[in-house]
Amino acid sequence: MRSVSGLSAERFEVVVIGGGLAGLATAAALGSQGCHPILVLESETVPGAHSSGKNAGLVRQAAEDPLTTQLCVRGAELIRQRQREFPDLFQPTGSLIFSDENHVPESSWTQVEHRLLREDEVRLRYPELQDWPGGQAYWTPKDGTVDVPKLLGSLMEQLVSSGGRAAFGAHAGRIKTLDSGEFQIEVRQGSSSDPVNGEVLCRQVVIANGAWAAEFSEVSGMPITLSVTNRGCLITDRGGFGDQSRPWVWADQAGWYLRQMRGGLMWSACEEEETSAGILDLSTDLESHWREKVQSSWGASVPSLKLLSAWVGQRTFCPDRRFLLGRDSRCDGWHWAVGLGGHGVTSALAVGEQVAGSVLGMETHKDWAWSADRFVSSSKSLS
Ligand SMILES: Cc1cc2nc3c(=O)[nH]c(=O)nc-3n(C[C@H](O)[C@H](O)[C@H](O)COP(=O)(O)OP(=O)(O)OC[C@H]3O[C@@H](n4cnc5c(N)ncnc54)[C@H](O)[C@@H]3O)c2cc1C
Structure with missing residues (x-):
């Protein structure tokens, strides 16, 4: 873990905004696939302080639509596999x-x-x-329950053991694109009302800040619509x-x-x-x-x-209640891992797998990706 003051002007391949299940699962999957250097920026002082720490921990595979079910089935499978390395992570209650x-x-x-x-x-x-x-x-x-603090801990362990880093108490602010094509992200120690302490640079950014993602991205010229x-x-x-x-x-x-x-x-x-x-x-x-x-x-x-x-x-939730995952066609290097609704525990590891794939250049399924049809809002360009 890093303090904000130690970050100024550092360069990363990928910066993930948000240290809940979506962000940590993505960062951990990226780290394991040899992508580096990676940084997670999390406003709070601990991982999973918001939705990821305030849920019921149910592993429920059957969801309201077949696409979400696909991710939940895969997510549940990955949780069961992880149980081999992290005993008592999953209880197969049915x-x-x-x-x-x-x-x-x-x-x-x-x-x-x-x-x-x-x-x-x-x-x-x-x-x-x-x-x-x-x-x-x-x-x-094959449904059951998961020990969520243990799941978050296992993702932190995976991230750190692959050389990735997480900064807590590090609030990401506006993101700008530089002429070099890199992103420059303002970082504050604490919350959005604190002064900017520094900035980090990266080639790709993953937005995984849950309920805050819409207002956060609007400021950087990448509007989406979410309901909380x-x-x-x-x-x-x-x-x-x-x-x-x-x-x-x-x-x-x-x-x-x-x-x-x-x-x-x-x-x-x-x-x-x-x-x-x-x-x-x-x-x-x-x-x-x-x-x-x-x-x-x-x-x-x-x-x-x-x-x-x-x-x-x-x-x-996104307006159509499907997740928003993977690259955004409006801006090179910008990826989403948001709108996980009521399925973010079950699907977290599958979301991480999908979004990591997107960062590494794989095509995101069109039903998960950003499109003007899914989000009725104007596109602006980053400045
Ligand atoms: C009551 C309840 C019960 C649930 N039960 C289940 C269940 O049984 N099974 C299931 O599968 N799902 C369940 N869910 C859903 C699940 O909890 C969520 O889908 C999941 O936790 C979402 O994870 P996330 O990482 O997207 O969001 P979060 O956990 O909210 O993570 C986002 C993180 O981003 C950080 N952040 C925000 N802005 C910034 C910024 N500018 N800079 C840096 N960091 C920032 C926040 O501090 C936060 O830690 C439940 C949800 C609730 C509320």
Whole structure:
């Protein structure tokens, strides 16, 4: 790790803006492929301080569209492989998803090993689902949960062991293109309101700063449109719930999910409230909203559960809700790793693989790449 003052006017092959899962997975994949020197700039003093540290850690392969599912299936495979080197990274709990075709289409399910469960099979796994009305229930044996701090740590280890570097407390500002074709990036120690401490130069830049990516890139003349939404998570005690080695459960239509934790249960009532980067409030009381939402399925199992902790995190979406990955045709050397919505944990390693490929000259699939059709906004050139 580096302090900002040690960076002034240094040259890098690639600078990655953002030290969450998207940025670190990209930087680690680049490092392992021999690309150097690499620098990650992260505003906060630790990796994954925002969305990447405020999620549920579910590895869910079946997504709302087949393209995202493709990355989630690959991401899950890479997490399972990484488990060999980092024990306890992944818990193969399997998952139960209550869903109809409006939420996860058949074209997603065909990519994921699964089977439909009968109602009695569901109730055998979760007798506490007292008021669940029944319906389609998918069992996905290769889903599970991931230890996110461990995943972030493994990426830092991979980055550093390949000679890459990360600077924390290093806020990237405006990016300019120089006559040489290189990028010059302002760096501040702290936040956007602090004075510029220096700048770094690079040939390629990867924008992986999550909820901040739209306002950040606009300043440098590379506008995109993103929406940022808030979602809550809660931890309760186990109440009358039995052992902890059960699959996580997600009810797409009813809008809640449950994950077993050591010593507790993690819940979300799947809020999706539009907001701005870094503004973490909800219009309703998180605990009351959650109790109301889950009551209709879990009935009498819920009132006795005691809330232990709760938090709000941000999910960031492109207008079409697909990720934005790889090179931008408006500017040579500019790459994206943003808009990971609610799938950035599962897909992180696959995102890293894709974006690293783009930096190394491979074509990005057109459905991930920037195009005027996907983003209705004017293109300006860098100055
Ligand atoms: C409540 C909740 C539950 C979720 N559960 C799951 C789940 O179970 N499974 C799943 O797959 N996904 C889940 N997600 C989604 C997942 O957490 C995100 O998709 C993922 O973390 C996004 O990672 P990121 O690196 O793009 O963003 P972030 O983790 O937010 O990283 C962006 C980083 O950029 C930094 N940054 C911003 N501006 C600058 C700048 N100018 N200079 C330097 N650094 C900057 C920020 O400090 C931040 O660290 C959940 C999300 C939420 C909110």
